Amino acid sequence: MEGNPTEDGHAQLYRTIRLIRRFEEHAIDLVRSGDIPGIHPCIGQEAAAAGVCAALRKDDVVLSNHRGHGHLLAKGCDPGRLMAELLGRVTGIGRGGGGSLHPADLDSGVYGATATVGHGAAIATGVGWALAKEGGDRVAVAFFGDGAVNQGALLESFNLASLWRVPVVLVCENNLYATTLAAGEGNAGSVIGRAEGFGIPASTVDGQDPVLVREAARQAVHRARTGGGPSVLELLTYRYEGHHTFELKTRLRYRDKAEVERWRERDPLRIQGERVRAEDRELIDAEVEATLEEAVRSALDSPAPDPTDPLRYLYADGLRTRGGVSYA
Amino acid sequence: MPRLHYLKAMNLALRDEMARDPAVFLMGEDINLALTNVATGLLSRFGPDRVVETPLSEQGFTNFATGAALTGRRPVVEYQIPFLLMLVLEQIVNQASRFSLMSGGRFRVPVTYLLPAAGWKPGWGAQHSDQPYPLFVHMGVKAVLPATPTDAYGLLTSAIRDDDPVLVFAPAAAHGVQEDVAFADLVPVPLGVGRVHRAGDDVTVVAVGHLVHDALAVAEDLADEVSVEVFDPRTLHPFDWPGLAASVERTGRLVVLDDSNRACGMAAEIVATAAEEMRLVAPPRRITRPDGAVLGGVPALDLAMQPNREQLAAAIRRVMK
Ligand SMILES: Cc1ncc(C[n+]2csc(CCOP(=O)(O)OP(=O)(O)O)c2C)c(N)n1
Numbered sequence: 001m002e003g004n005p006t007e008d009g010h011a012q013l014y015r016t017i018r019l020i021r022r023f024e025e026h027a028i029d030l031v032r033s034g035d036i037p038g039i040h041p042c043i044g045q046e047a048a049a050a051g052v053c054a055a056l057r058k059d060d061v062v063l064s065n066h067r068g069h070g071h072l073l074a075k076g077c078d079p080g081r082l083m084a085e086l087l088g089r090v091t092g093i094g095r096g097g098g099g100s101l102h103p104a105d106l107d108s109g110v111y112g113a114t115a116t117v118g119h120g121a122a123i124a125t126g127v128g129w130a131l132a133k134e135g136g137d138r139v140a141v142a143f144f145g146d147g148a149v150n151q152g153a154l155l156e157s158f159n160l161a162s163l164w165r166v167p168v169v170l171v172c173e174n175n176l177y178a179t180t181l182a183a184g185e186g187n188a189g190s191v192i193g194r195a196e197g198f199g200i201p202a203s204t205v206d207g208q209d210p211v212l213v214r215e216a217a218r219q220a221v222h223r224a225r226t227g228g229g230p231s232v233l234e235l236l237t238y239r240y241e242g243h244h245t246f247e248l249k250t251r252l253r254y255r256d257k258a259e260v261e262r263w264r265e266r267d268p269l270r271i272q273g274e275r276v277r278a279e280d281r282e283l284i285d286a287e288v289e290a291t292l293e294e295a296v297r298s299a300l301d302s303p304a305p306d307p308t309d310p311l312r313y314l315y316a317d318g319l320r321t322r323g324g325v326s327y328a
Numbered sequence: 329m330p331r332l333h334y335l336k337a338m339n340l341a342l343r344d345e346m347a348r349d350p351a352v353f354l355m356g357e358d359i360n361l362a363l364t365n366v367a368t369g370l371l372s373r374f375g376p377d378r379v380v381e382t383p384l385s386e387q388g389f390t391n392f393a394t395g396a397a398l399t400g401r402r403p404v405v406e407y408q409i410p411f412l413l414m415l416v417l418e419q420i421v422n423q424a425s426r427f428s429l430m431s432g433g434r435f436r437v438p439v440t441y442l443l444p445a446a447g448w449k450p451g452w453g454a455q456h457s458d459q460p461y462p463l464f465v466h467m468g469v470k471a472v473l474p475a476t477p478t479d480a481y482g483l484l485t486s487a488i489r490d491d492d493p494v495l496v497f498a499p500a501a502a503h504g505v506q507e508d509v510a511f512a513d514l515v516p517v518p519l520g521v522g523r524v525h526r527a528g529d530d531v532t533v534v535a536v537g538h539l540v541h542d543a544l545a546v547a548e549d550l551a552d553e554v555s556v557e558v559f560d561p562r563t564l565h566p567f568d569w570p571g572l573a574a575s576v577e578r579t580g581r582l583v584v585l586d587d588s589n590r591a592c593g594m595a596a597e598i599v600a601t602a603a604e605e606m607r608l609v610a611p612p613r614r615i616t617r618p619d620g621a622v623l624g625g626v627p628a629l630d631l632a633m634q635p636n637r638e639q640l641a642a643a644i645r646r647v648m649k
């Protein structure tokens with residue numbers, strides 16, 4: 001089992017959740033000011049990222065999705081370099097090539113975030129398979145939403161992962177909506193029923209409580225590490241913000257205020273905060289604040305990429321393709 | 329000197345690369361029994377961890393290969409039929425080929441997509457006969473189309489060693505091509521370098537894939553009338569524009585013979601580039617499949633849509649006028 005055996009890790013979980021929450025609040029400010037084009041906020045869902053990643057080692061691999069900032073930060077990505085990535089700066093983790101939608105961070109083991117909903121699960125299955133063939137006990141984790149479980153590629157990966165006993169943990173963050181489509185209106189059957197159809201053990205967990213998430217993830221990770229193959233975790237969670245910051249303008253109505261308020265009562269920040277002594281919490285809050293102030297400042301101070309060479313990293317061998325304009 | 333068959337050349341390339349680099353592995357449908365011949369003998373030599381038989385899950389296993397590649401492997405994914413590329417256009421174009429850019433060059437996806445039965449087979453029906461390479465060229469994915477066994481060996485080898493996703497189209501119509509070559513002389517052929525199969529002074533014929541052999545035959549037939557240079561780009565992206573320019577600079581005339589559809593096809597791009605950037609003394613011409621070509625189950629009808637030698641001879645005479 002992973003984690004620090006000498007303490008319960010409550011403060012660490014709280015710190016991660018606080019970091020993700022405040023990171024995204026800063027990012028939304030930068031969207032409002034026009035510095036960042038837009039983000040898919042995970043505010044409200046932080047316990048999923050924090051709990052799952054607390055069960056992982058640094059050398060385990062995560063495949064993220066469009067709502068990925070939390071996954072990266074929880075896996076240990078540097079907040080300043082992630083913010084620089086959102087701002088499209090050369091100091092970003094992908095030198096600005098990934099942005100908010102596709103952050104990838106070799107250093108913290110996040111191999112990328114694909115926006116074709118659900119397809120990261122299939123990539124993670126390939127990662128997990130290759131890691132196992134290397135002979136160690138590293139595992140791969142894919143995060144995806146409730147909308148993703150209707151994608152063929154995802155279901156194909158369930159089959160491959162189960163068939164080949166791949167060490168992969170497939171994490172569905174069920175936040176009840178795919179953009180505006182309620183899960184109940186999009187998903188016949190259940191998430192874990194899909195997994196069971198492929199012979200994959202699956203469980204549904206309260207995704208607002210990071211300790212419960214961490215516990216479930218530890219079991220799934222242990223199973224993967226010891227040759228038991230894949231697991232599916234369905235984490236019941238909720239996003240307090242819109243699907244994307246474009247909702248700040250469109251003000252789509254697909255859920256009522258009361259529902260949002262109900263879920264706010266189960267705010268992971270508060271749930272985990274209550275497990276930490278007030279003075280420790282204050283210290284952590286202050287430290288997170290200082291980290292993020294520095295992150296935003298250094299990101300804003302960083303240079304932007306060279307617009308005369310936008311395809312510089314398209315090919316591994318540095319191949320430069322022809323320009324879009326031809327001159328006589 | 330031994331005879332080298334086209335499919336055997338690909339089999340040798342796979343065998344040599346798998347022996348040279350333990351990161352290379354092959355995956356696909358029915359490869360344990362080497363249905364398409366390219367995997368012959370590989371399972372017994374390298375075992376099931378290196379020759380991975382897959383279920384019918386193209387979207388799943390194409391992404392899977394991306395994941396394995398991100399982790400340092402060099403997968404070769406075999407697809408039985410080119411239309412399966414329509415199913416995985418997303419996974420190749422939008423996933424595999426984007427990782428380098430999205431990560432600022434920190435992740436690479438060295439996957440080879442092998443199409444051992446690309447193009448037309450007589451009477452195979454409307455869903456088995458496409459040549460979808462222009463789609464990938466359009467999207468900036470590296471793609472090669474070897475015409476000869478030595479090029480099949482050399483280009484597949486280079487594709488496997490390349491750090492980017494590369495498609496290898498092996499036209500079914502070239503499978504019968506054989507060459508006398510000592511196996512020890514087989515070498516990698518660099519991507520992006522064309523090959524002049526026959527030098528000539530009057531007109532450059534760019535022929536793609538198996539059509540190289542038709543172009544050579546026509547050039548021979550017309551030898552008394554006109555001196556034809558036959559240029560095989562071998563790689564469609566990145567294209568050997570300097571190589572083509574050097575040829576066209578000398579001949580001043582261009583005919584393109586290509587087995588993809590006309591609109592937005594490979595020939596369209598070659599002709600457009602030559603018109604914009606090269607010194608032509610006559611308008612260029614192209615011979616292609618028709619727009620929206622759908623090859624059916626009647627070989628005679630299929631044949632009517634294939635670029636052929638008569639069309640090429642007529643086009644050559646036309647640009648010479
Ligand atoms: C295959 C696919 N279909 C549609 C979209 C457009 N899209 C982006 S996010 C999204 C909603 C995804 O919902 P879910 O998987 O539940 O994740 P969540 O946004 O709730 O985290 C949609 C429809 C997409 N990116 N990919």
